[in-house]
Amino acid sequence: MSKNSEQQPLVENVSSNTYGSNTIEGGDVSAIESNGSKVLLTSPRQEIYAISKSSLPLIVTFLLQYSLTVVSIFSVGHIGKTELAAVSLATMTFNVTSSIFNGMATCLDTFCSQAYGAKKYNLVGLYFQRCTAMILVMSIPLVVAWCFSFHFLKYIVTDLRLAYLAQSYLRVIAFGVPGYIFFETGKRFLQAQGIFVAGQYSLFICAPLNILLNYLLVWNSYIGIGFLGAPLATAICYWGMSFLLLSYALFIDGKNCWSGLKLKESFRHWGPMMTLALNGTAMLLSEFIAFEILTLSAASLGTSVLAAQSIVSTMATLAFQIPFSISVAASTRIANFIGGGYLKSAQIATNVSLIGSLFVGIFNFSILFFFKGPIARSFTSDKSVYTISLSIISILAVNQLYDCLNVLAAGCLRGQGRQQVGSTLNLIAYYIVAVPLALTLAFKFDWGIKGLWSGLGCGVLILALSETYFVVNSDWTKIVEEADKRNNAGEVPA
Numbered sequence: 001m002s003k004n005s006e007q008q009p010l011v012e013n014v015s016s017n018t019y020g021s022n023t024i025e026g027g028d029v030s031a032i033e034s035n036g037s038k039v040l041l042t043s044p045r046q047e048i049y050a051i052s053k054s055s056l057p058l059i060v061t062f063l064l065q066y067s068l069t070v071v072s073i074f075s076v077g078h079i080g081k082t083e084l085a086a087v088s089l090a091t092m093t094f095n096v097t098s099s100i101f102n103g104m105a106t107c108l109d110t111f112c113s114q115a116y117g118a119k120k121y122n123l124v125g126l127y128f129q130r131c132t133a134m135i136l137v138m139s140i141p142l143v144v145a146w147c148f149s150f151h152f153l154k155y156i157v158t159d160l161r162l163a164y165l166a167q168s169y170l171r172v173i174a175f176g177v178p179g180y181i182f183f184e185t186g187k188r189f190l191q192a193q194g195i196f197v198a199g200q201y202s203l204f205i206c207a208p209l210n211i212l213l214n215y216l217l218v219w220n221s222y223i224g225i226g227f228l229g230a231p232l233a234t235a236i237c238y239w240g241m242s243f244l245l246l247s248y249a250l251f252i253d254g255k256n257c258w259s260g261l262k263l264k265e266s267f268r269h270w271g272p273m274m275t276l277a278l279n280g281t282a283m284l285l286s287e288f289i290a291f292e293i294l295t296l297s298a299a300s301l302g303t304s305v306l307a308a309q310s311i312v313s314t315m316a317t318l319a320f321q322i323p324f325s326i327s328v329a330a331s332t333r334i335a336n337f338i339g340g341g342y343l344k345s346a347q348i349a350t351n352v353s354l355i356g357s358l359f360v361g362i363f364n365f366s367i368l369f370f371f372k373g374p375i376a377r378s379f380t381s382d383k384s385v386y387t388i389s390l391s392i393i394s395i396l397a398v399n400q401l402y403d404c405l406n407v408l409a410a411g412c413l414r415g416q417g418r419q420q421v422g423s424t425l426n427l428i429a430y431y432i433v434a435v436p437l438a439l440t441l442a443f444k445f446d447w448g449i450k451g452l453w454s455g456l457g458c459g460v461l462i463l464a465l466s467e468t469y470f471v472v473n474s475d476w477t478k479i480v481e482e483a484d485k486r487n488n489a490g491e492v493p494a
Contacts, residue, residue, distance in 0.1 A: 042345045047352040051329045057200040058325035061187075064203035066317065068210050068237060069095070072230040075214040083227050086165035089157060090231075092292065093149065093166065094173060097142055098180070099288045103281030104135050105184040107273055109331045110417040112192035114483045116257065117339025123487060124257035128189040129266040130273055135181050143177060146170035156296075169231045176235025182242035190245070190254045191332050198254065202244035206237045213237070272486060279419035283410060286426040290435055290459075291316075294452045297442060305449050308388035311379040312396055312453070319364045319396070323404040326353070326360060327411025334415030338483050343476045350415075350471060353408050361404035368397035392453055399457040402464040409467035416479050417486065418470070425466050434459020 069091050077084040108131050115123035145152070149170055153163040187199045210233055217229030225232070249255050291313065298309035330353040337346035368375070376389040413422040438455025441447045447454065 042348060044348055044352050047333070047349045048356070051326065051333055051349070051352065051356070054194070054196045054329035054332070055326040057197045058328055059322055061196075061199040061203055062321040062325055063318070064200070064207040066321065067207050068234050071210050071214055072234055075218050076227055076230045079218075079227060082159070082161065083165065085157075085159075086162045086227070087169060087230065089153065089162060090166040090169035090173075092295075093146075093153070094170060096285075096288050096292055097146070098177075099284050100142065100281050101135055101139065101177075101181055101184055103284035104138065104277035105131060105181075105188055106280035106284070106414055106419070107131060107276035108185060108188035108192065109280075109328065109411075109414045110276055110335055110419070111273060111486065112188055113332045113335030113415065114339035114417065115487050116192045117336035117342075118483070118487050119340070120487050121257045122259040124189065124192055125259050126262055126265060127273070128185055129262060130268075130270065131188075131277070132181060132185045133266040134270055134273065134277065135185065136178065139177055139181060143174045146174050165227060168228060172228050173231035173235050175232075176238035179235070179239035179242040183238065183245055186242060186245045186249070189257070190249060191328065192335075193254055193257055194332075194336075195248075195254050196329065198245055198248040198252075199241075201248060202241045205244060206240045209240060210234065210237045269489070272489065276417065276419045279423040280414065282423035283419060283426050286423070286430045290430040290456065293435055294438065294456060297439060297452055298449055301442075301448055304382070304384040304388060307380065307382070307385045308392055309449060309452075311376065311385070311389045312392045314379075315368065315375060315393060316396055319368065319400060320403075320407070322364060323357065323360050323407040324411075326356065327407050327414075330408060331411040331415035334412060335417075335483075338416065338480055339487065341480050341484075343480060346415075346476065346479075350412050350474075353412055354405070354468060354471065357405040357408035358401075360408070361401040364400035364404060365397045368393055368400065372397070388449065392449055395450065395453040395457060399453070399460060402457075402461045406460055406464035406467060409464060409471050412471045413467065416471075416474060417482060418474075418479070421470050422467065425463055425470070429459045429463035429466070433462055 073084070073087055073091060076087040108127060111127040111131070112124045115121075115127060146167075147170070148167070150160075150163045150167040153166050154160055157163055183199070183202070190196075190198045213233035213236060214230055216223055217233050218224055218226060219229075249258070295306075295309055295313060299306050330349065333349045334346050334353070337343075337349060372390055372393040375393060376386050380386055380389065410422050413419065434456050436455075437458055438452045441451030441455050442449065443451075445451060
């Protein structure tokens with residue numbers, strides 16, 4: 001197959017306007033045809049620049065999107081401790097269960113990006129429609145479960161009022177679920193085309209809007225409705241984010257891959273997409289649930305420990321945004337190359353991503369380790385909570401050195417379309433190694449919360465090394481052939 005015979009990359013007069021891999025309207029890498037074989041003009045330096053440039057708006061996007069939850073907790077927390085506990089329970093439930101939407105949407109990191117790399121632009125739009133339809137259908141039973149979540153939550157908390165309030169929160173925020181889903185799939189539709197700033201621009205408007213709405217709907221004496229104002233504000237912002245993303249695609253950039261609404265085709269050929277979507281969900285959900293098990297376990301170690309766990313979990317989430325943003329940019333880059341059949345270039349992008357993870361890990365480690373004091377003080381004035389937080393942040397800092405490798409390697413697997421490998425490794429690492437070891441160290445060896453985080457770190461280290469092994473030893477020819485089959489199977493007959 002001619003597209004698999006890419007020669008050694010050459011560097012020459014390469015523009016850097018967009019992110020496409022096949023000289024799509026002035027992209028930052030160029031390809032020429034010579035005797036039936038493709039020669040791609042790229043280099044490690046260009047991949048560092050391209051991935052870094054694309055990662056920056058993604059980091060801003062993820063941080064601003066995370067701020068929606070933080071603002072809700074902050075706003076409701078000032079009503080009373082019962083409301084604070086209820087919103088914490090509700091947001092935990094929402095974050096864990098809605099990660100199913102995010103996990104399923106990661107299949108577009110493979111489908112849309114590889115189709116775009118193969119210059120099958122109509123398929124990019126069709127894949128977006130199929131994935132959106134699929135997640136909307138899957139969201140129905142989840143929303144129903146939220147509406148009657150009291151029957152599950154009452155087994156987690158002893159105060160039934162907390163369970164009722166959390167259920168009310170989830171019922172209101174459920175109105176924003178379609179907007180949330182459109183935003184997640186829409187982001188990936190645009191990212192596959194090298195458009196990474198659209199989500200950032202949407203949140204530049206909606207993040208401040210969320211603060212204003214929280215004030216008006218929670219605290220304003222005329223129109224405020226108290227506790228339920230927070231989820232209503234978030235739901236409105238989810239719809240606003242999707243509307244602004246759509247407006248960007250229609251009026252600024254991104255509609256070239258849209259060939260019209262194909263409602264009938266959107267509900268067909270779900271099999272291959274569902275396979276990657278479920279494996280992507282397993283990759284994401286396994287980590288989420290493992291962290292929640294740590295939080296629930298920390299609750300039995302005392303109030304101060306639980307408070308420290310909350311601080312460290314928040315910092316872990318913030319630290320995660322940087323490598324995850326880079327992994328999204330890297331997976332898109334790699335998938336673009338694979339879709340175009342550029343093996344050598346896909347390998348260069350992969351190597352840059354894996355090596356770059358070491359520098360990201362050192363950066364995260366340095367921030368957390370050397371500034372752990374100010375970080376802990378910014379969250380609490382309680383001496384016992386502060387002391388516990390310091391010791392755990394140190395463990396979290398060390399974990400960053402290999403967790404960043406884990407996140408970037410997972411991004412490479414998504415770009416290759418090998419979510420099944422990633423999901424299997426995640427389940428083994430978290431539930432055969434990390435969680436059992438964490439609970440053993442914490443309770444049998446009396447390490448307490450240090451044991452929880454140490455056990456988790458051991459599991460993540462094994463996961464990072466195993467994922468890296470599979471990425472480094474990839475069968476690139478087979479990966480490109482599978483991408484061809486995927487794109488050919490997805491085409492709509494004329």
